[in-house]
Amino acid sequence: MTTQVPAPAPDFTPTDDVFVRKHMGVPDIDVTDWTLVVEGLVERPLRLDMAAVLALGTERLAAFHECFGSPFAPDVPTRAVAQVEWAGVPLAALLDRAVPQAAARHVWFEGADTGSFHGQDGLTYVKDLPLPTARGDVFLAHRMNGEPLRAEHGFPLRAVVPRMFGTNSVKWLTRIVLADRRSDGVFTTRFYNRVLPGEASPSPVREVDVSSKLFAPGEGAELAAGKVELSGRAWSATEIVGVEISVDGGAWEAAVVDAPGPGPTWQRFCLTRELAPGLHRVRCRARDLAGRVQPLAGARNAVHEVAVEAG
Numbered sequence: 485m486t487t488q489v490p491a492p493a494p495d496f497t498p499t500d501d502v503f504v505r506k507h508m509g510v511p512d513i514d515v516t517d518w519t520l521v522v523e524g525l526v527e528r529p530l531r532l533d534m535a536a537v538l539a540l541g542t543e544r545l546a547a548f549h550e551c552f553g554s555p556f557a558p559d560v561p562t563r564a565v566a567q568v569e570w571a572g573v574p575l576a577a578l579l580d581r582a583v584p585q586a587a588a589r590h591v592w593f594e595g596a597d598t599g600s601f602h603g604q605d606g607l608t609y610v611k612d613l614p615l616p617t618a619r620g621d622v623f624l625a626h627r628m629n630g631e632p633l634r635a636e637h638g639f640p641l642r643a644v645v646p647r648m649f650g651t652n653s654v655k656w657l658t659r660i661v662l663a664d665r666r667s668d669g670v671f672t673t674r675f676y677n678r679v680l681p682g683e684a685s686p687s688p689v690r691e692v693d694v695s696s697k698l699f700a701p702g703e704g705a706e707l708a709a710g711k712v713e714l715s716g717r718a719w720s721a722t723e724i725v726g727v728e729i730s731v732d733g734g735a736w737e738a739a740v741v742d743a744p745g746p747g748p749t750w751q752r753f754c755l756t757r758e759l760a761p762g763l764h765r766v767r768c769r770a771r772d773l774a775g776r777v778q779p780l781a782g783a784r785n786a787v788h789e790v791a792v793e794a795g
């Protein structure tokens with residue numbers, strides 16, 4: 485049986501340690517020239533400068549943030565994960581003003597970065613989501629961990645899509661288009677599609693997989709033999725209901741897991757375990773409310789393993 489302890493306040497990854505991903509470089513944006521356009525199938529097209537965005541009010545959102553990894557290696561674990569506190573405004577506030585037309589089905593998010601990626605030139609970073617998902621979930625962030633977004637994280641404004649892979653969270657946002665069809669850009673059609681287990685055809689890389697990562701001890705750690713606390717974080721598109729730890733290929737033992745928080749945050753887990761002197765392999769695997777369990781190998785969310793030395 486897994487023991488759940490009440491959700492504590494979320495812990496955040498220092499901004500210096502948050503991974504950075506960019507397909508075509510970091511655009512140099514002067515916020516005094518920057519605007520966000522909302523157009524397409526809307527009754528009232530909008531053009532907002534930063535003062536107009538700030539006038540919509542500022543909310544906070546604590547959320548884990550995970551990169552899918554290379555679109556060319558969908559089965560390779562990268563374990564690039566962080567948790568940050570965003571500040572900004574829900575997309576719904578803008579949609580309420582722009583008023584989508586009845587024919588609008590999809591929302592396209594366009595970044596200011598343009599260039600080439602994998603031999604293709606003249607690209608723009610555009611992602612899309614079904615309108616109900618976008619209206620319900622998307623958050624437009626201008627701050628990260630209490631400071632204005634850094635250039636590499638999407639200054640001055642980015643989309644954040646909680647519980648979806650980072651690729652959907654468009655940085656350097658300049659244009660939002662309401663449309664009756666999906667975007668035909670390469671980042672929606674060619675890259676970031678995958679065949680999910682049990683399915684025959686590819687679907688867009690959106691909801692995260694069930695996953696977990698050992699944070700302490702870390703890979704290659706040297707520690708004192710005896711009682712050792714093994715801990716990490718687990719996350720999924722839904723809540724985590726259990727995490728198990730196995731040492732040296734032995735039986736899976738249930739770790740103590742934090743209860744899910746109210747929002748899209750990761751959950752901590754820990755297990756105190758006796759480690760004899762010598763080298764050990766520690767693995768963790770999470771299970772979520774939908775019954776998904778991390779596979780042992782061969783998948784991007786395969787169980788995480790660290791090697792440690794007890795002395």
Ligand SMILES: Nc1nc2c(c(=O)[nH]1)N[C@H]1C(S)=C(S)[C@@H](COP(=O)(O)O)O[C@H]1N2
Pocket residue numbers: 502503504505506507508550551552594595596597609636637638649650651652653654655656
């Ligand atoms: N405009 C734009 N947005 C983007 C990207 C990009 O290349 N251009 N990369 C995406 C990917 S793959 C990820 S994982 C996240 C990473 O966000 P971060 O660099 O702030 O951690 O941004 C996403 N948003």
Ligand SMILES: [Mo]
Pocket residue numbers: 505550551552553650651
């Ligand atoms: Mo990514």
